[in-house]
Amino acid sequence: MSVFLARRFLTFLITISGASVIIFLLLEVLPGDPALTMLGVDAPDSAVAAIRLELGLDRPAAVRYVAWIAGLFQGEMGLSYVYKVPVTELIGQRLQVTLPLAIGSMAVATLTALSLGIFAATNHNRIGDYGVMGFSQLGLAIPDFWFGILLIILFAVILHWLPSGGFPGWDEGLWRGVKSLMLPVFTLSLSLTAVMTRVTRSAVLEVAREDFVRTARAKGLSRRAALWRHVLRNALVPVLTIGGVLVATVLTGTLVIENVFALPGVGKLIFDAISNRDLMVVKNVVLLFAAIVVVVNFMVDILYAMVDPRIRIQT
Amino acid sequence: MALLSVSDLTVELQTSRGMAPAVRGVTFDLEKGGTLGVVGESGCGKSVTALAIMGLLPDGARTTGRIELDGADLLALDEEARCRIRGNRIAMIFQEPMTSLNPVHRIGRQIAEPLRLHRGLRGANARDEVLRLLERVGLPDPARRIDAYPHQMSGGQRQRVMIAMALSCAPDILLADEPTTALDVTIQGQILDLINELVDDTGMGLILISHDLGVIGETTENVAVMYGGTVVEHGATDRLFANFAHPYSQGLFAAIPQVGAARTGPLRTIPGTVPELADLPSACSFADRCARATEICWRQAPRMERIGPDQRTACHHHGETAA
Amino acid sequence: MNGPVLNAPEDSEAVLRVEGLQRHFTLPRESLFRAPETVYALNGVDLSIRRGRSLGVVGESGCGKSTLARLCMALDTPTAGRVEILGQDLARLPAREMRRARAQFQMVFQDPYGSLDPRHTVRRIVGETMDALVPGNGNSNGKSGRSIEREEAVGLAIDAVGLRANDLDKYPHEFSGGQRQRIAIARALVTRPSLIVADEPVSALDVSVQAQVLNLMQELQQDFGVTYMLISHDLGVVDYVCDEVAVMYLGRIVERASRRQLFAKPAHPYTQALFDAVPRIGAGRRRRTTLPGNVGSQTRQAAGCAFADRCPKAQSRCTGEAPELRKIDNGHMASCHFA
Amino acid sequence: MTETVSNSDRGSGQGTGRGTASLGFLGRALGHRSFMIGLLLTGAMIISALVSLVWTPHSPTEIVIAERLKLPSASHWFGTDQFGRDILSMIMAGAQTSIVVGLIAVSLGAVLGVSLGLWAAARRGWTEDVIMRLSDLNLAFPVILIAILLTAGWGPGIINAILALGIYNISVFARQVRGAGIAMWEREFVLAARAAGKGNLAITIEHVLPNIISIIVVQATISFAIAILAEAALSYLGVGSQPPNPSWGRMLSESQSYIFLAPIIAVWPGLAIVLSVLGLNLIGDGLRDLVDPRLARRR
Helix, strand or coil: CHHHHHHHHHHHHHHHHHHHHHHHHHHHHCCCCHHHHHHCCCCCHHHHHHHHHHHCCCCCHHHHHHHHHHHHHCCCCCECCCCCCEHHHHHHHHHHHHHHHHHHHHHHHHHHHHHHHHHHHHCCCCHHHHHHHHHHHHHHHCCHHHHHHHHHHHHHHHCCCCCCCCCCCHHHCHHHHHHHHHHHHHHHHHHHHHHHHHHHHHHHHHHHCCHHHHHHHHCCCCHHHHHHHHHHHHHHHHHHHHHHHHHHHHHHHHHHHHHHCCCCCHHHHHHHHHHHCCHHHHHHHHHHHHHHHHHHHHHHHHHHHHHCHHHHCCC | CCCEEEEEEEEEEEECCEEEEEEEEEEEEECCCCEEEEECCCCCCHHHHHHHHHCCCCCCCEEEEEEEECCEEHHHCCHHHHHHHECCCEEEECCCCCCCCCCCCCHHHHHHHHHHHHHCCCHHHHHHHHHHHHHHCCCCCHHHHCCCCHHHCCHHHHHHHHHHHHHCCCCCEEEEECCCCCCCHHHHHHHHHHHHHHHHHHCCEEEEEECCHHHHHHHCCEEEEEECCEEEEEEEHHHHHHCCCCHHHHHHHHHCCCCCCCCCCCCCCCCCCCCCHHHCCCCCCCHHHCCCCCHHHHHCCCCCEEEECCEEECCCCCCCCCC | CCCCCCCHHHHHHEEEEEEEEEEEEECCCCCCCCCCCEEEEEEEEEEEEECCCEEEEECCCCCCHHHHHHHHCCCCCCCEEEEEECCEEHHHCCHHHHHHHHHHEEEECCCCCCCCCCCCCHHHHHHHHHHHHCCCCCCCCCCCCCCHHHHHHHHHHHHHCCCCHHHCCCCHHHCCHHHHHHHHHHHHHCCCCCEEEEECCCCCCCHHHHHHHHHHHHHHHHHHCCEEEEEECCHHHHHHHCCEEEEEECCEEEEEEEHHHHHHCCCCHHHHHHHHHCCCCCCCCCCCCCCCCCCCCCCCCCCCCCCHHHCCCCCHHHHHCCCCCEEEECCEEECCCCC | CCCCCCHHHHHHHHHHHHHHHCCCHHHHHHHCHHHHHHHHHHHHHHHHHHHHHHCCCCCCCCCCHHHCCCCCCCCCCCCECCCCCEHHHHHHHHHHHHHHHHHHHHHHHHHHHHHHHHHHHHHCHHHHHHHHHHHHHHHCCCHHHHHHHHHHHHCCCHHHHHHHHHHHHHHHHHHHHHHHHHHHHCCHHHHHHHHCCCCHHHHHHHHHHHHHHHHHHHHHHHHHHHHHHHHHHHHHHCCCCCCCCCCHHHHHHHHHHHCCCCHHHHHHHHHHHHHHHHHHHHHHHHHHHHHCHHHHHHC
16 A cells, blocks of 8 residues: 555656646746747837846746745745736635636536436446436537537526626625526536546446356345445446546636636636736646646545555555 | 256347357256256356356346246246345355455455345354354454455455355355366365365255366266257266266267376367357257267257166267267 | 486487576565565476477466466576577577577467457468568568468468368457467467477367367377477376476476376375366265465465475475475486475 | 356357457448447538538628628528628538647647557556656646647647647547557467567557557547547637637637627537537447447446
């Protein structure tokens, strides 16, 4: 167990440091002068010189990188060039929208997908199975932003039940906040549900074919009991894997969905930052997202070892 | 009355080419405390017969005939009633002790499962019973092993765990499907001895399925030789092994290189290959590989005939000597 | 030093000679705080096979017989010791010559379903061995490499194993298990090797088919004078095919003798137990003198005899002092203090 | 839920493949309904892209203010957008963008990813470790994140979208091919090839690659579908295809401003995306069933 975790932790460290290097290279070194990137090539020399001084861009790249990382360890991400406020503060505000959106859709998707997947597997090659598979095939093909637009047309434009977008802030009452997040959460969970349903279904079908399930039935367990006691835990491993992969999908999904519903989340922040060429915001937000993906996958690895005792001795 | 009586059992399985008969008209009895060996090559229907007795055939399989346990037809029972019999009155062990145990559960829990299900044992009571069982099947250091996972054990130890599991509710019948095929010879000896001993001690009936004539010959009193989904020869083991009557059993017997036998020329072989379910000849399933086959063998399926005390065979030409 | 000698005078004719062969594998670490474990798969094996003879290697799983086969086929590198084929030390051959030398030793594998590439025709499968050996024929698509000699050799090999010429353009899935094993034998035969190493060649086959393949192997030995090393767990098969037998336990040869001597008078307690464990047809219901316990751990090296913990004859001497493989009769060797 | 027959009846299981194989790939494909539907949908997408190269009902770029936001009619089957452009023509031309982006991105990912995956599988050891760690790193950056980075560094453009997708696909293919490749290297026929004196490269080309090509083709089809979705999303966000290049994603983003006035114009491009992606996914799933029934179970 300890070697497994140690190796995973090492991988995790390597990945996260690699990610920060890549972000830094792509934003501040490869395109050339960051000051020009931020101001545009037509900017007057004096402005360029000013911003160089302000952001310390006259220092060598390696020094700037170390300063950035050292700052991160102290919880400092620097000042937003456009808003002139600490980037940590900006991100903190925006996460109040993004986190509920991401976690909410993941939760909705997991619950729906597990039920649908198990239902389809237990009705293999019957009408219920075909229905679920058809739904998930459609869910995979529908772009989530278009699905969002369709929901807006239906619930906001035609029915007037829910707001077409925007977010009032949690200060305006829990219900109003939840109401404005309902369509986004539903939108984002569609494709996640579709993918997870497929994986759950096939994992359950696969495990159900294993010899030990036959053993369980030979002991006198009913199909249902064999499913709950023997199949599901073994089927969890592939479902966990896809869950880890989907975290990346959820995060990038929030970027898109926040734009569809005009939600003031991190996704909106980053696209505004791109148009404003606010490098400070872009690099820190991208690193934050990459870090979340890596951390979640590290946690998935630990979960594996908890679910499947065999993994503890493999590496 | 026999403990288990199988009569005219026919099983059809779903294949990519439609329904194919895997077992055709199999009939045999097992007395209380009796031992029956079922021997045959791959695809002969021996495992399908066992699964039919357990009621664990794949989806879409069609079963006809009768399987009577103490006079009650199992095929007439509903699924719930069959669940009460499985693991309780009829238990089964399988070929691959590695894949037949759930990798994510400790073995103690897996052995306790039938105890909880059929006897309502829980907690410390169940654990004590599991420890007793592990000791009974000769697993060294049961107090420590009870909390092990299957992957932490050797093949022989895992098969002992399977046997403990099958034994837990003191079944009337033990079905063992190639229980030693995946094991080494010396371990195979240990397991066969264990099964023999348990049969003698508990008085349960044993159906041992194997492709190995030697294993069957040493373990069971009666033997049924299967080919192409049917029993071609059946009788007391000693008598059969002394004098096989069916050309298939004769060929099988002659094809095995035996340890210490004087080497006299090449081994006798059966021409052709083991057939697939869907390709079986419709009358005598052995006709296309049989040296004695005549026109009648292609036209009419031979019936089981008594050819001596404790020996029956299904061959139109059983009286004739081989060409 | 216990010599590799079986019959000293003819030893110069050895097709295969193995001396002091060892192979140890390091396992991945299980704990940060313990050294990684070592698997002692082979612990000093000596043997030789004379031309045209066949040696059976018998033992249970974990005895190192498959590792031995791979080392003899130069598919793996030994930790210590050497393998000589026709007097050439395999470890000293440069890569180019090694490829050519492979014509002299070929292998037949256990699994007739896994050992043939499902995407290749029989022609290509059997011809593959020629590909690598004949320079200029090493084309990857197998079509342009269809020289006349190659075609001829493939045709002969296919004929020798009892398949027909129109089988050449079929794919493996069109054949049954026994026929596939014939294809595998044809592939080994096509370069007219001196030595064929067969690793459990019939254990995946049905009994009635197994006999066909064993007979074929016998015939080929008579017709082509090929030398066999046959790895098997089945004593009956070894008894039928081989002239000499080596019994292995935990990476060592514990007994070596001619077939007749071994089966008439097994000397090592392990060999005796192995014989006793084999189910006999017609023996009736019986109890064996079964060995207790499992095959010992490959990750520990015993100071004394590796078999001591399971041996009915073991005494205190056995746990302290490892027995040498010594001559107990003409052409019969065993490594037991009491043999 | 099914139980399988015991392994000892090996022969019966082995034989089932033979009957279906004799039917031939084409015959089985024609009988596979969802595969044929997929083929039809994808065919329609490709044909409309090809036709749009030489002919569209109207110009997809011509602005006719008088005709703006018209409902579907005989002259404009799908209606017109806020600039009076013909939506059907824009959708036909938009298919070009989707196909070009998908093709380039998937080829880039497949060529590099397959090579790296094969290399990792053949060499194992530290080579594999390095490749797999790189691929871990790659997977920490989902497509949209890569596109954002590229856009922030170099400004928006379709090249960024293609690059982002291509880079992402490298690790997708590398992982899949490595896994399947390692399984092949453990097969006995590879050992047999080594015994015949074949080197790593020859074995990879002759034995490993042909046996996993079906997996690669299936992955390519699915990746193509994902690429179409991702290109649409990137263009919708403004970091993909730029005007005046027609693009389904951008059509949707523009339509959103007129959602209260003319909701119908938000429907057509979305439908086009759904049908194209559905078609490719159905082909991918169908291929998986058709080339190797054993693979079908894996998903």
